[in-house]
Amino acid sequence: MNLHEFLISPDQAAQQQGPHSRIVMSSRVRLARNLKAFAFPGWAKKAERIRALESIRPAVEALPQMADSFAQSMDTLSQMDKQILVERHLISREHAAKSSGSGIVLNREETLCVMINEEDHLRMQALRPGLQLKQAWMAIDQVDSKLERKLEYAFSPTLGYLTACPTNLGTGIRVSAMLHLPGLVLGEQINQIIQAVNKLGLAVRGLYGEGTEALGNVFQVSNQRTLGETEAEIVERLSKVLAQIIDHEENARAMLLEKKPKVVYNNIGRAYGTLANAHSISSKETMNLLSLMRLGVDLEMFPDLDRALIDELFVITQPAHLQKQFTEKLGADERDLVRADMLRERLRNVRRPVTSPLAPAQPASPPPPTTPPAKSDE
DSSP states (O other), X not given: OOHHHHSOOHHHHHHOOOTTTTTEEEEEEEEEEOBTTSOOTTTSOHHHHHHHHHHHHHHHHTSGGGTTOEEEEGGGXXXXXXXXXXXXXXXXXXXXXXXXXXXXXEOTTSSEEEEESSSSSEEEEEEEESSOHHHHHHHHHHHHHHHHHXXXXXXXXXXXXXXXXXGGTBTOEXXXXXXXXXXXXXXXXXXXXXXXXHHTTEEEXXXXXXXXXXXXXXXXXXXXXXXSSOHHHHHHHHHHHHHHHHHHHHHHHHHXXXXXXXXXXXXXXXXXXHHHHOSSOOHHHHHHHHHHHHHHHHTTSSTTOOHHHHHHHHHHTSHHHHHTXXXXXXXXXXXXXXXXXXXXXXXXXXOOOOOSOOSOOOOOOOOSOOOOOOOOOO
16 A cells, blocks of 8 residues: 555645644654563564564454554555654654564554554554543553453553563553644743653653654653553643643743734744745754744734644655655755745745734743642652
């Protein structure tokens, strides 16, 4: 099956909205599981990884939720295909580096994805637009329950689900949300928020997870502990902290407009000017400037511009999506030229931003997130 014929088009994907979509771009719940009868993927030889794949993949494909799914071994996918899946946050960068003995099963709606033989035998995740952690958790819990009837998981009565990395031990759950936080960045409050969130036992990472930059002012917030709490408790705790971060971002935007409107207008106006007129632009600069235009849309500075266009450009200006449109391989410099051409074309009918007062003054920002961490399991 051809991946590009299967995937939802970026413009359709960008139209999907959820609660608090202005700030929460997506929600994800991921579970790590391993099979009792096989060595963990990092220790297993190629033949054993292939046997594990042959045991897991049919069970996943047979799930009702995976009807008409895309299922492939990683060695059958091109590097560009793998990178496109990474750019859409459907697989990890680590899984993109896998080949024979690893695989992927993705449902038609792109709301469920199972990575086979990544760090663990099973990395299954549910994705939802906006702030929908509970919905994502319920979806992946159903998948997990059905698979557990078919596959014998590695499980300890005292430690819970056994995983390759000790940080996933116990429930094996990672609950995360992708947040667009330009107000906190421009207001120079982001470091304070990150420190407060870290103290609550949560992690803040960049656009593509651990070890990556927060390009486009996009941050991933997730739980760090998987042992000593139930899955429902972890989902609820993160939901409460995310609600506080959303409030902080909304207040930061309002305070910037009240106290530093020219800073806001200058940043957004320059972003628009560059994106609409540049003839060469890198992927990194594009992401950062699109973030400011997205903020401008949220602040009603672009009355005729739909946020969905900006969200689509976030995806299609990335290297693999850009390369997909051309049969010959493009170098980085050539991609910068093509990317600028695309941006000028897509933004040519977008009028310059409106710079009149746009929002009433809001109350001062509340204190940083204060949800107490769960009791230690030690």
